[in-house]
Amino acid sequence: MPLLTVKNLRTRFSTDRGTVRAVDGVSFELEEGEVMGLVGESGSGKSITAMSIMRLIKEPPGRIEADEITFDGVDLLALTPAQLRDYRARHISMIFQDPMRSLNPVLTIGRQLMETLQRHLRMSARDARRRSIELLEVVGIPRAEKRLDEYPHQFSGGMRQRVMIAIALSCNPRLLIADEATTALDVTIQAQIIDLIRRLRSEMGTAVIWISHDLGLVAGLCDKVSVMYAGRIVESGPVREVFYRPAHGYTLGLMNCTPRVDDIGHRLRPIEGMPPNLAEPMPLCPFLPRCEMAVAACRESKPRLETIAEGHVASCHANLSAYWRKEKVA
Amino acid sequence: MAFHDASTPVAVEPNYDSGFRMAMRQLLRNKAAAAGLFCLLLIVFLAVFAPWIIPYDPTQIALSSKLHGPSWEHWLGTDHFGRDVLARMAHGARVSLSVGLSTVAFAAAFGVPIGLLSGYVGGRLDNVLMRLMDAFLTFPPLLLGVAIVGLLGADLTTVTLALGIVQIPVLARVVRSATLVVREETYITATRALGAGSWRLVFQHVLRNILSPLVVQITIVFSAAIVAEASLSFLGLGVQPPTPSWGRDLAEARRFMVDAPWMFLAPTGFIIVSVMAINFMGDSLRDSLDPRSWVRRAVTSRETPRASADR
Numbered sequence: 001m002p003l004l005t006v007k008n009l010r011t012r013f014s015t016d017r018g019t020v021r022a023v024d025g026v027s028f029e030l031e032e033g034e035v036m037g038l039v040g041e042s043g044s045g046k047s048i049t050a051m052s053i054m055r056l057i058k059e060p061p062g063r064i065e066a067d068e069i070t071f072d073g074v075d076l077l078a079l080t081p082a083q084l085r086d087y088r089a090r091h092i093s094m095i096f097q098d099p100m101r102s103l104n105p106v107l108t109i110g111r112q113l114m115e116t117l118q119r120h121l122r123m124s125a126r127d128a129r130r131r132s133i134e135l136l137e138v139v140g141i142p143r144a145e146k147r148l149d150e151y152p153h154q155f156s157g158g159m160r161q162r163v164m165i166a167i168a169l170s171c172n173p174r175l176l177i178a179d180e181a182t183t184a185l186d187v188t189i190q191a192q193i194i195d196l197i198r199r200l201r202s203e204m205g206t207a208v209i210w211i212s213h214d215l216g217l218v219a220g221l222c223d224k225v226s227v228m229y230a231g232r233i234v235e236s237g238p239v240r241e242v243f244y245r246p247a248h249g250y251t252l253g254l255m256n257c258t259p260r261v262d263d264i265g266h267r268l269r270p271i272e273g274m275p276p277n278l279a280e281p282m283p284l285c286p287f288l289p290r291c292e293m294a295v296a297a298c299r300e301s302k303p304r305l306e307t308i309a310e311g312h313v314a315s316c317h318a319n320l321s322a323y324w325r326k327e328k329v330a
Numbered sequence: 331m332a333f334h335d336a337s338t339p340v341a342v343e344p345n346y347d348s349g350f351r352m353a354m355r356q357l358l359r360n361k362a363a364a365a366g367l368f369c370l371l372l373i374v375f376l377a378v379f380a381p382w383i384i385p386y387d388p389t390q391i392a393l394s395s396k397l398h399g400p401s402w403e404h405w406l407g408t409d410h411f412g413r414d415v416l417a418r419m420a421h422g423a424r425v426s427l428s429v430g431l432s433t434v435a436f437a438a439a440f441g442v443p444i445g446l447l448s449g450y451v452g453g454r455l456d457n458v459l460m461r462l463m464d465a466f467l468t469f470p471p472l473l474l475g476v477a478i479v480g481l482l483g484a485d486l487t488t489v490t491l492a493l494g495i496v497q498i499p500v501l502a503r504v505v506r507s508a509t510l511v512v513r514e515e516t517y518i519t520a521t522r523a524l525g526a527g528s529w530r531l532v533f534q535h536v537l538r539n540i541l542s543p544l545v546v547q548i549t550i551v552f553s554a555a556i557v558a559e560a561s562l563s564f565l566g567l568g569v570q571p572p573t574p575s576w577g578r579d580l581a582e583a584r585r586f587m588v589d590a591p592w593m594f595l596a597p598t599g600f601i602i603v604s605v606m607a608i609n610f611m612g613d614s615l616r617d618s619l620d621p622r623s624w625v626r627r628a629v630t631s632r633e634t635p636r637a638s639a640d641r
Contacts, residue, residue, distance in 0.1 A: 054523055081527075088525035096523075101516040106538045106621055108349075115534075116524050151621040167524065 237312030445505025549612030
């Protein structure tokens with residue numbers, strides 16, 4: 001049984017200009033200890049998907065619907081608010097994009113760490129403090145014992161993200177959702193954080209949903225990847241499979257926008273146009289207006305997710321993977 | 331690196347008082363605030379220990395020594411009944427400070443939860459509560475005080491009530507607007523993601539983050555209450571004689587402005603000094619309550635000169 005099963009997740013927001021379908025039928029499964037990348041451009045619904053799983057969406061104006069969201073056999077949508085609070089951090093944790101703003105500025109790091117430990121594991125202040133020091137050491141913060149009594153502004157961005165990770169992992173959750181956790185950090189710090197996540201994952205067996213728009217990073221860290229566009233998963237599969245043989249025009253477009261250090265002459269090709277208005281109905285492929293690979297079928301019907309190879313699905317009429325295979329043969 | 335290694339001994343006692351100490355240190359760095367704190371402490375000291383340090387009963391009439399100017403015997407002179415002015419000021423301070431404090435307590439007891447609720451929950455509740463507060467605000471403060479005192483009779487409790495009611499919306503609005511800002515912060519969502527309930531979020535996380543504006547507003551309410559109490563007493567609607575009160579003594583001193591100027595200078599001085607002292611403190615409290623202002627010299631340079639570099 002997968003650790004997390006999401007089936008047909010739909011998250012909507014009612015606004016003055018109609019209902020915005022921010023997430024529109026997202027399904028995926030995550031195994032124990034597996035790392036899944038969730039990529040796509042801003043506004044494609046990555047964060048909303050994560051927030052919906054954590055049920056952090058404010059309802060109203062938001063509304064979360066799904067055929068199923070089960071975590072380790074427990075229906076997350078059926079939890080009462082109190083049960084839900086017990087679940088957060090204890091079983092599923094989340095870290096956010098901006099480490100400069102995701103710690104409470106007026107509480108010491110120690111307080112924030114200890115609060116979670118005391119809340120979920122019913123630790124005494126003494127035990128919680130000892131454990132907090134260990135946690136800070138685990139995430140690589142030197143002189144943890146001293147730094148515990150310092151305030152967030154006394155830490156650099158990378159150090160704060162380490163603190164956030166320490167807090168998120170403090171109760172040994174089985175799933176960690178990282179929402180653009182390294183986007184605000186510079187590359188060297190980013191690499192350290194990635195290394196840390198990788199290490200913690202192998203030591204603790206935590207499953208990770210890694211939300212990012214850095215494809216290179218996802219390729220290096222994740223087992224599988226789901227590409228989101230306009231609130232849906234348009235392609236998903238094992239990392240190698242998806243990035244070596246992208247089947248969806250959008251995935252290819254994303255890859256063409258990704259800079260490469262080892263290819264100086266390579267010109268970045270931006271995806272022209274704008275993402276669609278999520279408040280409007282989309283009878284055809286939402287990417288069609290921007291797609292360079294569109295075929296005749298694209299103007300007739302909406303593509304559905306179809307299996308291309310083992311574990312690799314995409315919703316694209318053009319099905320580029322056939323093209324890659326052909327090229328390889330030739 | 332052992333993950334569950336609990337064998338290493340660690341100091342488990344955190345510096346719980348460090349926050350307070352840092353705030354005080356920051357406060358005293360500002361000269362005006364330090365002066366204000368000093369004056370206020372002096373007045374508090376006078377009020378608390380009045381019966382023991384001043385050898386006169388503020389209500390003891392001694393007509394033989396009436397209208398004496400300041401002397402070694404009577405530092406601030408005597409009034410038209412021969413009562414010691416300093417003793418009256420010290421006992422008057424008790425009234426002023428206790429009315430000020432209880433007004434703040436009363437206003438905060440209602441204003442802060444209303445503001446937090448309004449700002450955090452928002453929506454219709456916010457609308458209802460804020461319109462109610464607006465209604466409160468339409469009363470002219472002093473007139474409402476006069477009305478309440480006229481209705482319920484003049485004593486310390488009614489005066490406090492009258493002054494406190496007017497200040498509820500003042501605090502509620504400050505708290506609400508600060509809450510609206512804090513509510514949207516990432517760390518609030520992050521804390522929710524860690525399983526904190528609304529109660530903990532509001533009182534632990536939101537309240538602490540709006541403490542600076544709240545405390546500043548509270549000092550303003552405090553000094554306003556002292557002035558308002560003096561005004562009511564001046565009009566004869568505050569505490570009743572023989573209880574000494576600054577405003578009441580000021581009213582009586584009017585008749586002797588030429589012959590015994592110390593009689594009105596003393597209460598005037600006490601009112602001005604206490605209000606200014608509180609306001610000076612309020613001004614710099616905003617900064618001193620923010621951990622980010624706790625100059626690195628004090629906390630970090632000892633430990634981490636690095637932190638300032640990579641901000």
